[in-house]
Amino acid sequence: MQFIDRTKVTVKAGDGGHGKSAFRREKFVPKGGPSGGDGGRGADIIFVVDNNMNTLLDFRFHHKFVGKNGEKGEIKNCYGHAGEPCYVKVPQGTIIKDEATGEVLADLTEIGQEVVIAKGGRGGRGNAKFSTSANRAPTFAEFGEPGEAKNLLLELKLLADVGLVGYPSVGKSSIISMVSAARPEIADYHFTTITPVLGVVSLGEEHSFVMADIPGLIEGAAEGVGLGHDFLRHVERTKVIIHVLDASGIEGRDPVEDYHKINHELKKYSERIAKRPQVIAANKMDLPEARENYEKLQKLAQAEGVKIFPVSAATNDGLQALMECVSQMLDEYIEEPEVIEEVKIYEPAIEEDITISRNMSGEFVVSGKALEKLVAMTNFNNDEALRRFQYIWRVKGIEQKLKERGVKQGDTVHIMDMEFEYKE
Known part of the structure; x- marks a missing residue:
């Protein structure tokens, strides 16, 4: 049998399902309130040690694993179903590393041992969750949060006596x-x-x-x-x-x-x-x-x-x-x-502060995991959702940071794939 002891794989956890924007439309219930349910959580990518595997040969032909997305929320406050976890079987003695950083994410030494390597995205909240005393009939809902994606390096250490x-x-x-x-x-x-x-x-x-x-x-x-x-x-x-x-x-x-x-x-x-x-x-x-x-x-x-x-x-x-x-x-x-010094424990990276830089064209680029997640989950075609985004934008002090970097009326600002013209 050919022995493969090192290989690269790509994993993508499922995206969260979109929240639903809906209102009660029942007979004899005038002016029914918001009733859109939350989307389901995306599928996690879970690596598990399988006793029937002793090499990494299978990954030479199957090196991409994608989790299912969560289902969309429904009317009457019904939640969408979560995506079923995606299990990836590996042999005993497999070490999983982040290809970009070399960080050890997991060291799998026991039969049946499991570890969540990529977490599925949170389901978007339905409009029922945004109802407040000031706004009893919100028309917007969140999109689902994108699932984590990683490029991994798998290494197999023999477990010989x-x-x-x-x-x-x-x-x-x-x-x-x-x-x-x-x-x-x-x-x-x-x-x-x-x-x-x-x-x-x-x-x-x-x-x-x-x-x-x-x-x-x-x-x-x-x-x-x-x-x-x-x-x-x-x-x-x-x-x-x-x-x-x-x-x-x-x-x-x-x-x-x-x-x-x-x-x-x-x-x-x-x-x-x-x-x-x-x-x-x-x-x-x-x-x-x-x-x-x-x-x-x-x-x-x-x-x-x-x-x-x-x-x-x-x-x-x-x-x-x-x-x-x-x-x-x-x-x-x-x-x-x-x-103990040799053991690395995988913990999700702490979300960094928002940073502002400029690209080769001199345009402003705003980045930060929390902000990028907010952009991915916001429906910018909905006026209420857009106003909520603008409110969070101000609360986080992003506008003030842009001014400190010299932004002017009409300058182009990028956040992920979104591009807009700055206005006071």
């Missing part, structure tokens, strides 16, 4: 193919594995774990060199690391140096990853060159305080003992407490 790390071509793919049913591509060249491969290692009843053969790491990966961050992102959630070294050194590298270089990259990327329990797998022990290097690796393991196992993925020697040790390490593993 054990991660195989090491330089390219040290034999990680061969090891996982021998101890599990996984069948990664294997060849005598670097970066054969370019996407993570998962395999389940079974050591009898209630003694199984998930192992990830992760793309080869090279020097500079913490800065994104080579497969860099694509590799390190998948190591983050493993509990135990099997550090695979080529004991034969036939690639012309020193396995002791390889060990230190890779741990240096892990530490640069994350102190928490570097502290994960490790065990060394000295691979390719079937080759005669490995014996001399193994003595050096034994001294290294003793100095580092880690266990070492001589193994051969080609002959299957030593792999059973290695897997049993790893299983025991998992049983003894104690989860580290989360570092």
Whole structure:
């Protein structure tokens, strides 16, 4: 199966339904009051973790999700129906980021976990809601509020118990193919594995774990060199690391140096990853060159305080003992407490103050989320609605701010897509 671990999607929550402008027209009820109902709320976009998904491949073909709009309000104060929530299924371990800012909106780690990523717009109020003692028969109603729209980046971090790390071509793919049913591509060249491969290692009843053969790491990966961050992102959630070294050194590298270089990259990327329990797998022990290097690796393991196992993925020697040790390490593993500084909690942005700027033509541009929402929900073809907008315009001090910026009679002013000529 092809493994897709990063993709982009667009979401658009449903708009709120328009409010209704209506009056009672019943027999024997003269001068019936306003009876227009409110519009229904637009559909939220909700991401949910689905146990039947394990990749982001589906999003390659379906990358736009649009929620249903709320229904319009009706006569006799009847409200419109709200739009049914739009659920987007994702695999366990998915991180959702705002593409524009890089902000983490959600980190979905539990089966069934849900999060509202884009909120549906509020339904517009019917004219019955605007009835006051001064105006008992308002003729206007609000349009529905637009739903939130976002461009998202989805990233999938593998939720493997054990991660195989090491330089390219040290034999990680061969090891996982021998101890599990996984069948990664294997060849005598670097970066054969370019996407993570998962395999389940079974050591009898209630003694199984998930192992990830992760793309080869090279020097500079913490800065994104080579497969860099694509590799390190998948190591983050493993509990135990099997550090695979080529004991034969036939690639012309020193396995002791390889060990230190890779741990240096892990530490640069994350102190928490570097502290994960490790065990060394000295691979390719079937080759005669490995014996001399193994003595050096034994001294290294003793100095580092880690266990070492001589193994051969080609002959299957030593792999059973290695897997049993790893299983025991998992049983003894104690989860580290989360570092609060690393966790970002998504909260809706606070509506900023109204700002006034000028475009390339020298025309005035008024912006601000609260004002833009008001514009979107106002029916400017209705005189009463227009007067209400003008009243709010004055209360917010926008006219005064325009004067301070030097607006003159006849100047053009823009708010979103609306354009009008300024008059005193």
